[in-house]
Amino acid sequence: MALAQVKIEATEERLNTLDMPQEGWSTAAREDALMRLRSMGLPSRRDEYWKYTRPDTLVQPTAPDAAVLHTDEVPVFDALGRLKIVFVDGVFSADESDDLTLEGVTIERLAGATADIHWAKGLYGVLENNGQNPVERPLAALNTAYATDGVLIHVTGTPSKPINLIYRHISNSSDAILHHVLKIDKGAEVTILENGPAAARFNKCMEIDVADGAKFHHVRAQGRDHERRAATHIFARLGTESSFKSFTLTANGVMTRNECVIELTGDDAHATVAGAALGDGDFHHDDTVFITHDAVNCESRQVFKKVLRNGATGVFQGKILVKSGAQKTDGYQISQSLLLDEDSQFLAKPELEIYADDVACSHGSTSGAIDEEALFYLRSRGVPVGEATDMLTLSFLAEAVEEIEHSTLAEEINERLAAWLARRRG
Amino acid sequence: MLNINNLHVSLEEEDKQILKGVDLTVEAGKVHAIMGPNGSGKSTLSYVLSGKEGYEVTEGSADLLGEDLLEIDPEERAALGLFLAFQYPVEIPGVGNMTFLRTAVNSQRKARGEDEMSASEFLKVVRERAKSLKIDADMLKRPVNVGFSGGEKKRNEILQMAMLEPKMCILDETDSGLDVDAMKLVAEGVNALRNEGRGFLVITHYQRLLDHIKPDVVHIMANGRIVKTGGPELALEVEQNGYADILAEVA
Ligand SMILES: Nc1ncnc2c1ncn2[C@@H]1O[C@H](COP(=O)(O)OP(=O)(O)OP(=O)(O)O)[C@@H](O)[C@H]1O
C-alpha cells in the first residue's frame, strides 16, 4: 500500500533535521534502516498500533522543550558498585564515565567504532529489522539510521559488577538518539542498569542477543523530569536455556512509549518483562510488548502495574504469539492499574495468538481503586490515611517489583516507589 | 470511659435507619457484653464507633475519654485508645503481617507523641505475645490475614489488640469460628489485658465465651436499640430461652 502523502511529508520533515553518521561497518545497516523507515513512514495518530498514544510529539521535527528537574536526591543506583557510562543530553561524557574496561566484557562506544569490520554488524539493525514484522516500529528504524552514539557491549564471561548507563538531561531542548547493542555469549551473564531522563526527547533502541545458556538482567529507572518524552525499544533474541529479565520503573514524564520485542528462538528459554509506572497529572505511559514463542518449553512473563492519579493515562498493549512448533509454552501476562481518582484512565489491549496446541497461556487486565475495606482496616489500627494508602499502593506494585531477581536492586526500586508516593503526601 | 448517647445512625447510600437511639456507658475496668438477634445493629454500632464510612449519624453522640469520637478520623480514634476486633477481619495481600503490626504500633505511638518502638524490642514483644496465642512465625510473615483460617484470623485480631494495648476494646463475635481450644486461648488473651484502666465491649451470640470472659454487665440489643440491661444472668436467660420472651416483655 502506498503511503499517504501527509505521512511522507511528516517523515521527510523529520528526516530533514537529521544527519546520518558515516561510520564504516554501520553505514549499510543505517541506509537499510532509512529505506525501511521511508517505506513505513513515521507513526501517525491514525495507525492502529498508536491508537492509545499520540505519536505527534515523538515524531515532530524538533523536540518540545522539557524543563530539567533539579533535585537533591541521590541518583537511583549510586550506592551500588557498578561501571558507569554517562551520556549528557545524548552525548557520551568521558569525564563522568568510568574506564570502560571490565573483566568478562568489552565495551565500546558506537560513535568510536568506525572500522569496516565489527562483531556488532551482525546485530546492529538486524534484531530491530526482525522486530518490524508483523507490526511496524518506525521510530526504531529511525533510531538505527540516525543514532549518534550508544554502546556496543560484548559479554564473554560474568563481569563482577553491573554496567550502569546513566542518562543526564541538562538542556531544555535536547533531542537524543542512542542505540546500544549487546551480545551475550554462551553461558555469560550480565546486569545492565539504566537511569535518567536522557534529554527533552529521547529515542533509544537496545538490541540484545542472548546466546544459549546466557543470562541478561536489566533494571531501568526512567527519569522523573515531568516534561520529558521518550520512545524506547528493546529487541531481544533468546537462545536455548537462556534467560532475559527486564524491569522498568517509570515515575513522571509527560510521554513515554516503551516497546519490547522478544523472540524465544531456543528451547527452554525464559523471558520476563515487568514494569511499575507512577503518574500524577500530565503523564502518559505506554508499555507495548510483543513476545514470540518459536521454540519448545519456553516461559514468558509480562507483569505491568500502573498507579495513576490526577488525570494520568496508562496504556498497555501486550501480545503473546505462539508459533506452531512452540509446544509446552508457558505464557503469562498481567497488566493492572490502580486509579487513585476518577480522572485517570487505563487502556489495555492484551492479545494472545496461538498456533500450537500444547500451551498454557493466561492473561488478565484490571483497573481498580484502593480497596476501601483494607484502607479502613489499616486506619482502624492507627495507620494514618496517607500512609495506609501508600502501603496498599506499594503492595499493589509489589508483584511487578518481585520480578527483579537481585534483591538489592528490588529494594532500591521499592525505596524510589515509596519516596515518590511520600512526596505526594507532602 | 465510653459514653454513647441516644445514637441514631442511617446508611448513607439508602434511606435506612439502623441504630435508633442507642444509650450505653462502659466504665473503665468493666466488661460489658452485647447480645441480640441477627441484624439488630451490633456490628453497625462497632463500625460507627471506629469510624467506618457509609454511615450517617443523624442524632446523638459518642465519646471516649471525654473526646468526641464522631468528630475524628479512624486513625485518631485508634490512637486515642479505641480498638475493634472485626467480625470479619480483612485480608490485605502484599502487606506483611509483621510490617502491618509494627506500622500500626508506631503510628499510634507517634500520634500520641511517644517514642517509637525499636525493631528489636518490637520483635521480642510480638514473638512473646504471638506465642501465647499459638500464632507461629509463618503466620507473622504472611500477608495480613491472607489464607488464614477463620480461627487464625480471630487470633490475629487478638494479637493486634495485645500489641496495641488499647483502652477501649470492642470485640465483635470474636468467638465465632473458634474451636473450643482456640476460644480458651482468645479468652485468656483478653483476660490478660483486663485491668482497671481498660474497658471491654464484647459482642457475642453465645454464653460460652462469657463463661471465659466474665462480663459485669449484659445488654440486649434489638432493632437498633439497647432494650434490656442486666447482669451475667441475662446472658444465661438468652442461652436458655432465646430472645422471644425478652422482646415480648419490652415491646
Ligand atoms: N452497608 C449496608 N448496606 C445495607 N444494609 C446494611 C449495611 N450495613 C448494615 N446493614 C443492615 O443493617 C442491619 C444491622 O446489621 P448489623 O451487621 O449491624 O447486624 P448485627 O447485629 O451485627 O447482626 P449479626 O448478629 O448477624 O452479626 C442489618 O439489617 C443489615 O442488613
Ligand SMILES: [Mg+2]
Ligand atoms: Mg454483626
